[in-house]
Amino acid sequence: MIDLALLHAPSVVDFRKRATLWGPISDLVPSTPVFDMYPIGFATLLGHLQTLGYQARIVNLAARMVRSAHFDPRLAIEALDARAYGIDLHWLPHAHGALEVARLVKESHAKAPVILGGYSASYFHRELITHGCVDYVLRGDSTETPLACLMAHILEGSQPEDVPNLTWKDRAGRIRVNPLTWVPETLDHLTLDYHPVVRSVIRDRDLVGYAPFSHWLEYPIMASLSVKGCTHRCSICGGSAFASRHMSGRARPAYRSPERLAEDVRRLGRMSRAPVFLLGDLRQAGADYARRFLNAVQGFDGTIIVEFFRPVNRAFAEALASALPNFIAEFSPESHDARVREASGKIYTNAQIEETIAACLGVGAKRFDLFFMIGLSQQTPDSALATVGYCRSLLRRFDDGRLIPFTSPLAPFLDPGSMAYENPTRYGYLRHAQTLEDHRQLLLQPTWKHMLSYETRWMNRDELATVTYEAGFRLNRLKREMELISGARAEETESRIQEAQILMAELDRLIATSSTAEMAEALLRLKPRIDRANTSTVCDKQELDVRTGIVPFKLVNLAKIGLGL
Ligand code: B12
Ligand code: SF4
Numbered sequence: 001m002i003d004l005a006l007l008h009a010p011s012v013v014d015f016r017k018r019a020t021l022w023g024p025i026s027d028l029v030p031s032t033p034v035f036d037m038y039p040i041g042f043a044t045l046l047g048h049l050q051t052l053g054y055q056a057r058i059v060n061l062a063a064r065m066v067r068s069a070h071f072d073p074r075l076a077i078e079a080l081d082a083r084a085y086g087i088d089l090h091w092l093p094h095a096h097g098a099l100e101v102a103r104l105v106k107e108s109h110a111k112a113p114v115i116l117g118g119y120s121a122s123y124f125h126r127e128l129i130t131h132g133c134v135d136y137v138l139r140g141d142s143t144e145t146p147l148a149c150l151m152a153h154i155l156e157g158s159q160p161e162d163v164p165n166l167t168w169k170d171r172a173g174r175i176r177v178n179p180l181t182w183v184p185e186t187l188d189h190l191t192l193d194y195h196p197v198v199r200s201v202i203r204d205r206d207l208v209g210y211a212p213f214s215h216w217l218e219y220p221i222m223a224s225l226s227v228k229g230c231t232h233r234c235s236i237c238g239g240s241a242f243a244s245r246h247m248s249g250r251a252r253p254a255y256r257s258p259e260r261l262a263e264d265v266r267r268l269g270r271m272s273r274a275p276v277f278l279l280g281d282l283r284q285a286g287a288d289y290a291r292r293f294l295n296a297v298q299g300f301d302g303t304i305i306v307e308f309f310r311p312v313n314r315a316f317a318e319a320l321a322s323a324l325p326n327f328i329a330e331f332s333p334e335s336h337d338a339r340v341r342e343a344s345g346k347i348y349t350n351a352q353i354e355e356t357i358a359a360c361l362g363v364g365a366k367r368f369d370l371f372f373m374i375g376l377s378q379q380t381p382d383s384a385l386a387t388v389g390y391c392r393s394l395l396r397r398f399d400d401g402r403l404i405p406f407t408s409p410l411a412p413f414l415d416p417g418s419m420a421y422e423n424p425t426r427y428g429y430l431r432h433a434q435t436l437e438d439h440r441q442l443l444l445q446p447t448w449k450h451m452l453s454y455e456t457r458w459m460n461r462d463e464l465a466t467v468t469y470e471a472g473f474r475l476n477r478l479k480r481e482m483e484l485i486s487g488a489r490a491e492e493t494e495s496r497i498q499e500a501q502i503l504m505a506e507l508d509r510l511i512a513t514s515s516t517a518e519m520a521e522a523l524l525r526l527k528p529r530i531d532r533a534n535t536s537t538v539c540d541k542q543e544l545d546v547r548t549g550i551v552p553f554k555l556v557n558l559a560k561i562g563l564g565l
Contacts, residue, residue, distance in 0.1 A: 039088050
């Protein structure tokens, strides 16, 4: 028997039986629309518990379900034998799946406690703990130490009065909310090298169960975490300085020291040829932090993806390129329209956006991914579509194929804890969901448009969907015209967008005219068409993938880690 099994659920547990037009909700992340990626924290929780001598493992139920139609999560859970089960409810789109998996655990292992954690669990902890299938909720953005403390209580059979950040039910069934006092000031106590995961994969002989997301085995990507929390206050972000303070009790970000971060990157480079995604803007902790990191990582020649939360100047781009010659840049100005951008909390000019692109491409960035969003405060349909016009002007100027613009909707939900969520009127949002249960119900709607938890003063749900498809359509044609994608790929995306629009109209008509039973029957009839239209709706996900060569992993080094050498 192991001590803890960490389980990752799909967003909706019976997604394979349902006909849901998921639309573009996951177009810009490596996951499928059921968000089969688990939080990076699973690796640090596993590492921390193993260091203390606990036996733990990860099972990515979502990835296994995506990869095999025959994989039965109920049977897989039944086959597990653990003293406790942990489930992430980090991203709110897991509101349905996480609770259903908790129920399945209780059906097979009635006596084993179920622990939930993550941003959304932290936000909705009081509601979550009222569910019979949830025994504990660990709040905050750093739960390694509190979880170890809770595990000690579970193994001893004692009451977890002293476990920081814990919401729980005592033996009399009373709800207890322990203070949120575990808020580490740095990330240096964490093991971020994935060695425990590699060893566990070998021990449990279950590569797919540990895969961070379903198509990771074909397109692996590794992540290094520089920071928890953020210095910025973007209005729609549930991880902003504002949200972190309220949800995780965090007054300032916690950083990984620059030298350790560089060592994390190098270790990942020794394990695989996959690109390393460096999470967090290196300049957040100040110029000195960035300088120390770049010194320490100097000469790393693997592909590394760096993100910028604000514009970059030529001097920083040069320093970056000299330390990391194979860097890819990611930048999310959200809109080309200064008024909209400012309302979302990003205060800089279009000239600065262009300087950033010019600086990075000028010093040899391998690629520059530029992200825009639909569903923002102050954003009208015309403004959202004009963003594509702006992309045209950028692509004319930066025309060597390295600049790749993307657009996607803010979907399916407004982030809980964000300024826009907490104060919707001020930002022009109309919220359709208040409780966790409201969000859970939204996930069962037949289309992503009906799932949206918000509308704005400038666009209702219908407009948000129409404008998203139209912007996707125009951007796809633009990419074809500028030869960023092949004709065949552009045609495929275009026909998927058109089919999705037809299906949306058909489903709208059915919702307006059918009874529940008729609707269920019609949905099943449409399922094959809906499933075909579901991946890569407004752009081809593969545009984000980084090719790694035939053998992405360094097998000898992995074997050494597995053997503890
Ligand atoms: C990095 C990041 C990503 C990476 C994820 C990398 C990864 N595998 O974790 C990428 C780019 C892939 C991503 C994708 C998405 N993201 Co994101 N992401 C972030 C970002 C910038 C940092 C997150 C972070 O610091 N994580 C580190 C810390 C906080 O978490 P952690 O170590 O993984 O986990 C700890 C705790 O959360 C907790 N915990 C987590 N799970 C569990 C489980 C148990 C049992 C326990 C006990 C504890 C526990 O303990 C862990 C260890 O200390 C935040 C913004 C921010 N500044 O916070 C947004 C953020 C978390 N993302 C968000 C969203 C909405 C998404 C998407 C749904 C967007 C979309 N529609 O595509 C997808 C979902 C992806 C999926 N599951 O498939 C929202 C979440 C709002 C909400 N509450 O739902 C945020 C807040 C802001 C935003 N809008 O981007 N994201
Ligand atoms: S969107 Fe990015 S920069 Fe803005 S608050 Fe969130 S994590 Fe920070």
